[in-house]
Amino acid sequence: MLEAVLSKLGLPGYEPEAARQKVFGVIGDFDTPEDLLRAIRTARAAGYTRMEAFSPFPVHGVDEALGARRSPLGRIVIVFALLGLAGAVLLQWWTGAVDYKLIVAGKPLFALEPSVPIMFELAVLLSAFAAVLGMFHLNRIPTYYHPFFNYSRHAGASNDRFLLAIDAQDPKFQAEDAVRFLDSCGSRHTEVVEA
Amino acid sequence: MAHHREHASETYFLQAEAWSAVRNSLALIALVSWLALAAGYALDRQQFHFSYLVAFAFFASVSLGALFFVMLQHLTGSAWSVTVRRLMENMMRAVPLAFLLVLPVFLGVHSLYEWSHAEAAKDPVLSAKLGYLNEKWFMLRGLIAIALWSLFALRLYAISRRQDDSGSIEHTRAAAKWSAPGTVVLFLTASMAAFDWIMSLEPHWFSTMYGVYFLAGGAVGFMAVLIAVVLGLRSAGYLTQSVREEHYHDLGKWLFALTTFWAYVTFSQYMLIWYGNLPEETFWFHKRLQGSWAAFGPILVIGHFLLPFFTLLPRANKRNIKLLGFFAGWMTLMHFCDLYWQIMPVLHTKGVALHWMDAAAWLAVGSAYGLVFWQGLKEKPLVPVGDPRLEQCLAFHNV
Numbered sequence: 001m002l003e004a005v006l007s008k009l010g011l012p013g014y015e016p017e018a019a020r021q022k023v024f025g026v027i028g029d030f031d032t033p034e035d036l037l038r039a040i041r042t043a044r045a046a047g048y049t050r051m052e053a054f055s056p057f058p059v060h061g062v063d064e065a066l067g068a069r070r071s072p073l074g075r076i077v078i079v080f081a082l083l084g085l086a087g088a089v090l091l092q093w094w095t096g097a098v099d100y101k102l103i104v105a106g107k108p109l110f111a112l113e114p115s116v117p118i119m120f121e122l123a124v125l126l127s128a129f130a131a132v133l134g135m136f137h138l139n140r141i142p143t144y145y146h147p148f149f150n151y152s153r154h155a156g157a158s159n160d161r162f163l164l165a166i167d168a169q170d171p172k173f174q175a176e177d178a179v180r181f182l183d184s185c186g187s188r189h190t191e192v193v194e195a
Numbered sequence: 196m197a198h199h200r201e202h203a204s205e206t207y208f209l210q211a212e213a214w215s216a217v218r219n220s221l222a223l224i225a226l227v228s229w230l231a232l233a234a235g236y237a238l239d240r241q242q243f244h245f246s247y248l249v250a251f252a253f254f255a256s257v258s259l260g261a262l263f264f265v266m267l268q269h270l271t272g273s274a275w276s277v278t279v280r281r282l283m284e285n286m287m288r289a290v291p292l293a294f295l296l297v298l299p300v301f302l303g304v305h306s307l308y309e310w311s312h313a314e315a316a317k318d319p320v321l322s323a324k325l326g327y328l329n330e331k332w333f334m335l336r337g338l339i340a341i342a343l344w345s346l347f348a349l350r351l352y353a354i355s356r357r358q359d360d361s362g363s364i365e366h367t368r369a370a371a372k373w374s375a376p377g378t379v380v381l382f383l384t385a386s387m388a389a390f391d392w393i394m395s396l397e398p399h400w401f402s403t404m405y406g407v408y409f410l411a412g413g414a415v416g417f418m419a420v421l422i423a424v425v426l427g428l429r430s431a432g433y434l435t436q437s438v439r440e441e442h443y444h445d446l447g448k449w450l451f452a453l454t455t456f457w458a459y460v461t462f463s464q465y466m467l468i469w470y471g472n473l474p475e476e477t478f479w480f481h482k483r484l485q486g487s488w489a490a491f492g493p494i495l496v497i498g499h500f501l502l503p504f505f506t507l508l509p510r511a512n513k514r515n516i517k518l519l520g521f522f523a524g525w526m527t528l529m530h531f532c533d534l535y536w537q538i539m540p541v542l543h544t545k546g547v548a549l550h551w552m553d554a555a556a557w558l559a560v561g562s563a564y565g566l567v568f569w570q571g572l573k574e575k576p577l578v579p580v581g582d583p584r585l586e587q588c589l590a591f592h593n594v
Binding site (some may be wrong): 107 | 584
């Protein structure tokens with residue numbers, strides 16, 4: 001009953017049955033990092049653009065091969081660092097020179113010198129929060145459900161297997177073609193994975 | 196593995212004519228500048244000693260930065276730095292030159308240091324310090340420090356050279372073993388040298404931070420000079436495969452990090468004195484606010500910290516060889532400004548008074564250090580070819 005209402009509203013995850021993505025993509029299973037890299041390069045050459053690789057350890061060159069953009073995390077962090085810096089100046093100035101004026105040891109009510117440690121600390125604090133929370137956000141953590149785990153051999157990606165998924169959202173995606181393609185690249189086990 | 200084999204075609208040896216050409220230019224600069232300095236000594240002895248001290252402090256601190264850095268690479272087992280380590284080692288190998296080059300400082304004790312004057316005995320503060328600040332003990336301390344630095348520098352250099360032939364991991368282990376005590380000894384003795392050679396120019400003043408301040412500046416100066424040398428060799432067609440973008444990106448990170456460390460130390464020293472506001476301490480900064488000296492504060496804050504910090508912060512800028520090269524030169528200049536600002540206001544109390552001997556002394560001491568450095572590249576490999584981590588370094592990628 002509730003689901004029927006939600007699906008009428010078209011809320012995410014409750015889209016009408018027809019609009020729902022049925023297939024997550026096609027996943028293949030490779031023996032070595034070199035096989036994986038070769039498969040990615042071949043796929044890119046064949047015109048596939050939306051792919052994801054899964055491996056038990058970082059494989060050099062995968063990001064470049066996939067054409068992944070550099071993470072925007074650094075830019076997020078610098079914004080928050082500067083906010084922390086500015087916030088600290090405001091805090092020091094407002095508490096010392098506006099809200100509670102008190103001359104201590106003949107020092108000016110507000111000065112940059114004693115404010116620098118606060119500026120430094122707040123910049124570091126906000127940077128750290130921005131880095132951790134920003135990383136969570138960019139990696140979509142927490143994600144409670146991911147179709148990748150519908151692949152029967154997903155556990156290999158944290159042991160000794162190198163997996164390549166071609167996303168169903170890829171404009172070139174045709175399930176049968178993708179299966180045949182990954183098989184031809186040397187995949188040991190290719191599956192169409194449900195969303 | 197395919198791209199490893201390409202490196203085999205790259206030469207690790209300087210071409211003999213190119214080597215001689217640079218050696219001859221260095222020798223010519225040395226000849227002219229030392230003759231000029233000799234004339235300067237006859238003309239204005241006091242100016243000579245101060246100009247010389249700035250130059251000596253500059254190159255001694257750079258060579259100590261090299262010593263510190265080589266030991267750091269051994270202690271951390273770094274692979275990224277293997278292809279540039281031999282250049283560091285050759286800079287470090289010039290450390291014993293200080294035995295010779297410290298002599299003009301010893302000769303100028305009376306021109307430089309107020310505590311060596313007869314009136315010091317009547318000064319209530321200085322008379323208490325004379326047990327430490329006296330000529331014999333000053334010179335002995337200097338020689339002990341240089342001897343200890345030379346011991347570690349020559350030892351580590353010999354170990355690394357021996358590995359060129361043997362390729363044995365035993366040499367890597369031996370270098371790490373020497374580096375552990377070496378780091379402790381270096382920090383203690385370099386602090387002592389900084390207190391003696393520079394801080395005691397103002398014997399009424401004191402700052403326990405001064406030793407770290409000196410070493411932090413030396414480390415920045417060293418990294419700037421190293422990057423300049425690396426990029427210079429690259430532009431001459433050497434090390435183009437073994438020092439790739441990934442490697443000078445890391446050198447750029449270090450320049451950034453050391454600049455930040457210098458700022459941290461320098462500011463900590465300043466802020467504590469500002470906060471304490473005690474006349475025994477503040478007079479040092481007050482003296483450096485007289486006349487045109489006041490310009491040096493902002494020059495150092497902006498030029499030695501803010502500008503390099505914000506420019507070198509983005510990843511792309513550290514991988515930009517032109518920008519990195521500019522900052523190598525810029526930070527070299529800033530390290531000089533830093534030492535100039537520490538030393539010269541003692542002589543020229545009213546304001547900045549540039550003298551031709553400032554440049555002549557820098558060239559003279561620099562060409563002497565440069566010749567020792569360059570000698571180490573003669574018919575010897577530019578990278579530690581026997582290092583077990585060399586392959587790892589050649590394949591290195593920043594994540």
